[in-house]
Amino acid sequence: MDVLSDVVAVTRTGRPRSARVRWHAPWGQEFASVPGSAGFQVILRGSCWLLPPDAEPVPLLAGDVVFLPHGSGHTLADSPDRLVTAPACGPDDHGPYDAYASDDVDRSGDGGPVTVVLCGAYRLDPSRAHPLLLTLPDMVHLPAHPHRHPELRSAVELLASELDNPRPGTDALVPGLLDILLLYILRIWFDEQPARGNTTGWAAALNDPPVAAALHAIHRDPAAPWTVAGLAEEAGLSRAPFAKRFAALVGQPPLGYLTWWRMTTAARLLRTSDAPLRSIATQVGYTSEFAFAHAFKRAHGTAPGTYRRSVRPAAAAPAPEPQMLL
Known part of the structure; x- marks a missing residue:
């Protein structure tokens, strides 16, 4: 798998939630800050x-x-000077709809102009x-443009259609479409950073062919016996320049990132x-269950078996659905 696909697969937990909401002016809705979402x-x-x-409207x-991406609190309103007095929506609120409401959620004002918003949330593993x-910044804004991001517009249209008109298969389609939406948002944002002069960090790493090649190799086969020299060969560079370039863009040395990713994959x-445990150890590159357990405890502060029991205390019981932000 490539890096973006893995990030979504590993860091998102539970089922994402979404719904269409119709507001009639005047209106305003505050969304609470939700760390971990x-x-x-x-x-x-x-x-x-x-x-x-803390910014301009x-x-x-x-x-x-x-x-x-960080669950930052914000407000949507029909006017930049609208005073919002209603309580902020948060993850513990049980909105007047479920994840796949067959009708729009209608938040009426005084019959003024209508705004329809597709809103949703992803739970992340903090x-x-x-x-x-x-x-990523606190807010990523992708303005509409008739000749840009056609794939993103298609994903939005498909998702809105499923929410408008649920049919057999909707329960399986909607979470997948939400993941597609998230991937398109991330892909577009990272693709656009070089044009904006952002040449450091992960935006630069994903757009730097040598470093991106090494990252994809790690994600494609985390169990492989990678060395700095082996990853440098994937990148098409000699060992020392590759190690320096990788650390500068990714923020940690190649083998440090490899270990972090292996332990993250193991936790998932x-x-x-x-x-x-022996099978999981093998999947993340350890031939010894003891060595895997030692590395996992060093990374997570607990043994693999204890970790599994803590995150799956009742394996037979279905996990509770995360609540929407609205």
Whole structure:
């Protein structure tokens, strides 16, 4: 798997949630800060304003996409000076709809102009947040443009259609479409960074062919007996220049990132599978179960078996659904 695909697969937990909401002016809705979550807002019809707590209001038009990778608090409103008095929505609120409501959620004002928003949330694993996500700003705004991001617009249209008209298979389609939406948002943002002069960090790493080749090799086969020389060969560079280049862009040495990714992958396998510890050790590059357990405890502060029991205390019981931000 490539880096972006792995980041979504490993860091997202539970089922993402989404719904269409229709507001009639005047209106305003505050969204609480939710650490450990990422939210999105897609303007499907009309226009509104995004009101960040510590920044200038941002006008949003139909087709605009806003991604909040760190669960930052914000407000949507029909006017930049709208005073919002209603309680902020949070993850513990049981909104008046489920994840795949067959009708729009209608938040009526006084019958003024209508704004329709596709809003949603992803639960992330705060204990193993990928550094790629940590480098994102508090808000990623992708303005609508008739000749840009056609794949993102298609994903939004498909998702909105499933929410509007649920049919057999919708329960399986919607989470997949939400993951697709997230991947398109991340892909577009990272692709656009070199044009904006951002030449450091993960944006530069993913757009740097040698470093990207090494990252993809690690993610494609984390169990391989990688060495710095072997990864440098994948990158097409000699050992020393590669190691320096990788550390400068990724933020840690090649083998340091390899170990971090192996332990992150192991934690996911312990959470989501019943595979024995020996099998998991092999999948992340350890021939000895003892060596794997030692490395895992050093990374996570607990033994693999104890970790598995703590994150899956009742394996037979279904995990509770995360609540929407609205």
